[in-house]
Amino acid sequence: MNYSIIALIPLLPLATFILLGLFGRKYFQTSGGIIATVALLASAIISLYVTYHYFFIDGKVNGTYRHITALNYTWLEFSPGISIDMGILIDPISMMMIVVVTFISLMVHIFSLGYMKGEDRFSTYFAFLSLFTFSMLGLVLSTNIFQLYIFWELVGLSSFLLIGYYFYKPSAVAASKKAFIVTRFADLGFLIGILMLGFHAQTLDISTLIQNLTNHQSPQFIGITTASFLGVSLLTWGLSLVFIGGAGKSAMFPLHIWLPDAMEGPTPVSALIHAATMVVAGVYLIARLFPVYALSAPQVLEIIMSVGAVSALIAAIIACTQTDIKRVLAYSTMSQIGYMMLALGVSKYGGEDGLGYIGSMFHLFTHAFFKSLLFLGAGAVIHFIHSNEMKDMGGLRKLMPLTHITFLIACLAIAGIPPFAGFFSKEEILLAAFRANKFIYGIALFTAGLTSFYMFRLYFSIFWNKPSTENKTGHHGEGTWSMKIPLVVLAVCSLLAGLVPFANYITSDGAVLNATNNIMFSIVPVAVSLGGILLSAYLYKKENDKPVRAAALFGTFYKAAHKKFYIDEMYLFVTQRILFNLIARPAAWVDKNIVDGFMNLTATTTGKVSESIKAMQSGRLQSYAIYFFGGVIAMAALFIYWWK
């Protein structure tokens, strides 16, 4: 089959963006949403069709899924081999990602039709959503690492636009700036990393790069491993810097501080960008280059594993103490992505050893469904209550029956209760961690317990806790059909997505693997999760003062967690006190007294010299001839007799 049809998948949203961006406010103020949704529906259908074709008809050769470069257009060639291309790469993970991105994006589009109705800049909102979808699709389909970087930045830009959508709210503007700047710092690392890798691997093409850097006999590999900086080889540096870029986008500790604030954006946006798609770009990036990490620089994988574990644990602890429901979900996202990173970190390359890789991708897949469902459910609740705070909610299960059921399904899925989707993917991650490192397994298991605790804390606080009669704010029903359909569809997915025999399709080396779940192994994690649920039911099912007493029991620790371990304050301290005084002030002095002085000196000198040589240009032809002849004589003297 000719896979170039894939080009349509990102191009349709791009076309919508251009159409709505240019003419939206004039002609499509109300119909913009429908246009964007229909275009995306087409994209989603094409991507489902192509993915089906790839996985079930012609993607597999000799039991291994092949890499196909469907399109490749050389855009700028620097030197033979090193060029920036625009192309489409087809392999199992890119196929999985286009399905996830188009599908979740479609659900969010449909949900937004109802949720954003009546907004002033309705069509602009959909234009931004389309731009985001286009960028994200371009990112996952990239053949060239520089192409990936370009789309990576575009994703950041559209995220910035969407977080700051309510631009009249100062907090939203601040949050969008924070997200942009923090990720920009991380992206700097990413850029330096890819330039390092690209320069030494002598290519920017991802497949060739992987080939050159995993073949330990290739001159490129020898070059990059023998060259070193501060005693560490450039390969390690390059891969670590790339990981920093990924960590920024995926909100890994300590670069996660932008994610909770990013919840200022419209809730469907959070579901799309900050739960299912953009934030997993970092995980996708590591997975894209996984062979290089696993075969050539396992020490970097250990860093990734530690960062993932720390992020998973810290975020889960903080999530237990937050009262804004979107922030709870934000920290939970961070925690789950930490899980995915951790899984990549414990994985090795190929076969059974690549279980962590499979688990990570599997979790990415299932997480996209239940996390976006949680966000959309939270959106419906916020839409109903007009508040983000848990204390304003409670007893909603009668008033919002559909939201209640779907939310419960999502909570069971994320808590890892069989047979919901999260169970299967989490089991693989835990198993991989268990085989690789018992300590990390312990952290992951504890985090799993915390996860089910804070998720059900959220669930009980929203839907139980208070008698239903207390809430009379429901002036309208649960929401329009367009808000209900995505909830139901995603709930079905959260139920069934785990049943996909994932190892049959996506493995670290592309070879098909038949993994089986070990029931004995699952007992402990499921028991821990159930324990978390029971604890939260005990504390939060009915309104009482037990939570307060429990919090008092933990004392300072609770307070520290509630304040997110003062990480934001630490950043403020470092940036404002230390960086400002130690670097910015001296820099300003240097700038004012030395750089400016130098510039002024240059300007005045230039002016003076320019003034003094103007006699040369006298307008008299005979003097021009003298200069001409003088030039010839001077050159002859210089080059024939003196500077041979």
Place this chain on the structure above:
Amino acid sequence: MTDFFILMKQELIIMVIIFILLAIKIGRYRSNEWLLDMVNLLLLVNFAAGFFFNKEGMLFNDMFRTTSLIVLEKNILSLGILIISLQSYSWLKNHKHVLEFYILLLSTLLGMFFMISSGNLLMFYLGLELSTIPLAAAANFDLQKKKSSEAAMKLIISSAFSSGLLLFGISLIYGTTGTLTFTGITTHITHDPLQLFAFILLLAGFAFKISVVPFHLWTADVYEGSPVAVTSYLSVISKGAVLFVFVSVLYTVFKPISDSWYNMLFLLSVLTIIIGNLFAIRQTNIKRFLAFSSIAQVGFILVGITGTSQLGTTSVIYFVLIYLFSNLAAFGVVSLVSAATGKEDINDYKNFYQTNPVLSWVLAIGLFSLAGVPPTAGFFGKFFLLMSGAGQGNYFLITIAALNMVISFYYYLRIVKAIFMDANDHPIEKLAIPGFPKIALYMCVAGIVLTGLVSYLYDHIHSLTQVADTVPFIGK
């Protein structure tokens, strides 16, 4: 016989056009509008015909040769003359001698074509003279202006001077090598002082044509006095043609003494960039300003030539194409303003944006591209020139060039600032843009945008130069 027609196709077409114009002149009276339509149509045909029925080969004992690269270079020149002709519409519409002007211009183009195709120093010299002498007459075409006559006199006398030295150089080369063919010279040239001296005389002749410091002094006076059409022709077409020959002669004929000319070019490019910039900064007349800035641009081209042969040739041809679009965009606007109001001072352009937004943008885009601001094509052009220069590892030269690029930002942006930001109670009034100049300006803008972004062009030129010369060149 068919070979003759196909190989000399482009020259023959120019000759036919010249004869058609002569025939029209002899015939009955025609209005200027009719004549201009006719001429522009013929020039368009000439440009289009350049793309068909091309063949590589030699004629007249290697006196005349043509390759795909040479055809491309001629096409670039044909495109340039078409754009200039479209732009001069407003000026020529009221001129008494339209046909004579074109006959002169086309004669010089014919000379350039012969020069580019030459395989022999005599042929080259003939082409060079044919491309210069009619231009002096064309420079005098603002018949009422004294400055125009002055420009013509200065051009013809200084050209005569440089030609004299060039001929001296050629005769010395003939005396020491016994041949005038390019291939013959390559095998016989050595580092013998007399031959080096002959080469320096030849180099001075080239340097004069492309206004390299210190052989550049005629440039500003001639550019300022000539009609804008001739100025843009001088600064783009004749400079481009000589550059094409210069590059190929250096890389092929004088390859055995490349270590010597590398040092000479190094010195000349540093001088040219710096002095061109210093003079450009203090100009107040916009035509004079463009003249000096184009001197600095040639300095950058010399940096590119100091690189290895393939990248050097590619980057120079690519840059000439970009320079053609950018400079003609700027000159096009200047020519419209000058024809309508006679204003040529930079201060007159203050607040130009308020009355002429479209022209302002065209001028600004042209200046951005000349300055090398991304994403205009000028950025890519300069980037590849510097890359080529950096290939030799002479970072001193690259540093000088990069520093001067920053200085040139200053004076280009000064004009942009005047156009968009400076207050002026009496800006240039709103100008009507006739159809032809408008097309020409849009062509330039499209060229500036696309030449950089569409990598096909660069790759195409690169592939042609690969065929032209595959032997790696070792400098220093």
